[in-house]
Every structure is written in structure tokens, then in C-alpha cells.
Amino acid sequence: MQKPKVEILHKVRPKLAELERQRRKMLEARQKTETTAILLVIVGLVLVLFLGSYLGDEGIPAVLVGTFLVIGVAAYFLRMGRLEAKGDLQQDIGRVITDAMGRDWNYAAKRHLSPSLVKYSGLVGKNRAIYGSNLIQGKHGDTQFSFSNINISSNENDNSDVFGGILLAIDFHKELKGKTLVFPDLAQNLLGAWLGKRVQSFGWQGLELVYLEDPTFEKAFAVYSKDQVEARYILTPNMMANMLSLKKKYGDHFSFSFTQGTIFIAIENVDPFESSLSAPILPDGTFHHFYRAIDLVTDVIDTLQLNTRIWSK
Amino acid sequence: MTQLAIILLSIIFLSLLIGWSYNSFIHRKNALQYAYSSLETMLQKRHELLPKLAEVVQTSAEFEFRLVQEATSLLKQTNSKELPPAAMVRHENQIAKSITQITSAINRDAALRQGQSFVHLQKSIVEVEAQISASRRAYNAAVMEYNNSIEMFPTAVFASLLKLQRIDPVDLVVLEPDYTVRDS
Incomplete structure (x- = not known):
């Protein structure tokens, strides 16, 4: 940080x-x-x-x-x-x-990204129980975003989380028709390249596997999309390199969902930014937890170059 | 009895293998055609940029109009949809070169370069070229899948029986217009 x-x-x-x-x-x-x-x-x-x-x-x-x-x-x-x-x-x-x-920033301790938005991202399975806290909305450069602590369990009666971390929703300036999901490539790492790819080729939630030409990216991530061309329109060589930079810096914690107007990024196993009455606020207490989350989110936006716009000379 | 069972099982296995190989070829061939038609659609969007570029330069008395005329005649001479892939690529690369020449000429003219219509058009060019780049990559990925299936065992055996041949990936030029990219 x-x-x-x-x-x-x-x-x-x-x-x-x-x-x-x-x-x-x-x-x-x-x-x-x-x-x-x-x-x-x-x-x-x-x-x-x-x-x-x-x-x-x-x-x-x-x-x-x-x-x-x-x-x-x-x-x-x-x-x-x-x-x-x-x-x-x-x-x-x-x-x-x-x-x-900044004046575009807002915070609500007891709110979180709405469950319908979390489900819309496609990053979690259906029929999951979603809860969370600490909703932050803001603007970094020209890019608006919101994020919160999110915990997801299999169902209402199950307390064990299938996901715990931060979910981030960022404005995305490309016009998209469908959904493209990018997950850490567990299957190919566990089962080997050939068998892993065969397993992945069955698709994910009605989306088909996209096999990209960058071998390092392919080894790191599995990509699913409704449209092979649109997946490549999003995942340009530059974007793939930026996503690999994030993985190199923070590890295998990132899953991405590219939808019309919004990128969702699930960052797993991140410490929630909670206050503790028994710990001092400054310098290493609650302020540190908050700032670390904000720093992570703004670094993700910078690394993915989501603030980059094309301007005429 | 055992021999008969072995023969029957072998026939079933071979039939399944032939059916799977054939379906796999058809699947890859259709994917290839789909990717190619997507590429054609995106290239058509590039063609539609030319009249807009002509509109941008029409107000200038000093512009080299022959550049626009050359590009327009290239479009009129040949319909790239009727060309085989290799010839289509050559033709499209010529059109791309013409568009680059026109945008470079506009960038040399301060009044045209700063005009709102050109600023907007540059963004459209970047967008269209990003889509062409994506379509080219999708087509070449489909070509690789297809070529792998006709060259790898066991599908290669049936590919040679069906006389299927390798397809070359397209080496299509994607424009990099004279624009600046910076953080907002």
C-alpha cells in the first residue's frame, strides 16, 4: 500500500x-x-x-x-x-x-452493493445469500465507481461463505451487448492444460469459453463470453497486460465481469475495512484499513487504465 | 459370438468417432464463417468512414482531394465481399493505407485538425479499428482451431478423406490514427 x-x-x-x-x-x-x-x-x-x-x-x-x-x-x-x-x-x-x-465521494456504513447488482455481475451463482457493509461511492479521475464489503453464502441457512471480500463496480466506456467473465484459471492449473481446457469448454452459465492468443494470460485466466468478437474487443492486448499486472501485484484474488456500462471486479480474501473500538483510529487502526481499501480500488482503476480517454491532438 | 460382439462394438466405436469428427469439422467451419462475416461487417463500418472524412475536408480549399478520390475509387472498383480472403486482405489494406494518408493530411492542416467534426470522427475511427482488431483476432483464433482439427490425430485422418485444407490467418492492417491517449 x-x-x-x-x-x-x-x-x-x-x-x-x-x-x-x-x-x-x-x-x-x-x-x-x-x-x-x-x-x-x-x-x-x-x-x-x-x-x-x-x-x-x-x-x-x-x-x-x-x-x-x-x-x-x-x-x-x-x-x-x-x-x-x-x-x-x-x-x-x-x-x-x-x-x-473528494466531493464526489460518499460513504454508508450499513449499506452495500445491492444483491440484484451482485447477481447481475454473473460472478456469483444463483440462489446465493448476499450480505455486506461499508458502501463507498466515488470518482477517481473521470471514472465513477462504488464498492463494498460483500459476503456470499450458499443459501440463507448456511453461514459458511463461498465468497468474502470486496466487490467493485466501475464505469466502463465501451458499448457492449453481452457479458464477458474472467476468472482465475483453476481448472487448467489443477488438471493440466489439455484436460482443463476440455472441462472449461463446457462453458459457464450459458457463456462459451474464449481461447485467447496470449499464452501467459491464458495460463492465468479463463474467459467466458456470449460473443467471441466482443470478448476480444474488451480484452485487447493492452487490457490483458494490465490484468496480468494486477495478478502479479496482488495474486489470484481477482475475477472480472464486463457488462454494458460497468466492470465488476470481485477481489477475494481482502481484509474487510471495519473499525474496532479497541484499536486507535490513527495511525495504524481504522484509518489504515479504510485507506488500504481505497488505495487498492484506485490502483485497480489506474492499472487497468480505465481513466484513459482518447483525445484529439 | 464373442467375435461378433467385438466386430459390432468396433463398428459402433468407429461410427461414433466418424460422427464426432464430422460434427467437430462442421462446428469449426461454421465458427470460421461466422467470424469471417463479423470481420466483413466491421470492415464495412470502416468503409462508411470515408464519406464522413470527405465531409470533413470539403470546407478546405487547400486539401489534397485526390487522396479522397483515390480512396473512394478503391471502394467503387471492387466489392471486397466478393473476393477470396487473401485478395480481400490486400484490398482492405490498400483502403486502410488511403484512410491513413487522408487523416495524416488532415492532421497537417491546423483548421481541419481542430474542427469538432474531425475530433468526433477520430473517436469513431479508433472505435471501428478496435472492433476490426477484435474481429481479426477472433477470425484468426477460429482459423487456428480449424487448422488444429485437420492436422491433429485422429481428426486429421478424416480431414484428409474429406480433402479439407489448411486456411491461412489474415494479416489485416489495423489503423492507428494520429491521436493522443492520456489520462483524463
């Missing part, structure tokens, strides 16, 4: 210092609440046990119910207090940082 620009640090430092004071107060308040809750639980349990000894054997069910009730209520209030404090702080920190990035 590049060091934050001096002007950004200059803008955010006073406001984050104020938020840092708030964080410390909130942390102290939370610690007090926790201490009070623990004391109340102890007192509650003593009372329940006292009641139990008074009632004798017949009072055992009442003791058990009372114990669970006391612990449950205490845990509920502690959790709610933590979430509320963290949510407010996260929103405030994110707002300060995005305001410093």
Missing part, C-alpha cells in the same frame, strides 16, 4: 483526532457497562440461587430458567451497546475519510 497523501492526512487528522477522543470515551463507557453488567449478572445469579435454596427441589426449573434469563438479558444489552457504538463510529470515520477524498 502507498502511504496516504499528505493532503489527505492533513485534512483528516483534526477530525479523526476528535473522533479518537470520542472512541476513547466510548471505550471507557463500554468497559463501565461491561463491569456493571458482570456485577448485575453476579447479583442476579446470587438472587436466583437464594430463591432456589428457598424453594428446594421444586425450584430447580425456576433456577435454571432464571440463570439463562439473567445471562441472556445481560449478553443482549452488551451486544446491542457494542454494535450501536461501533456503527456510529464506523460511519463517522468513513465519512471523514471519503469527504477528504
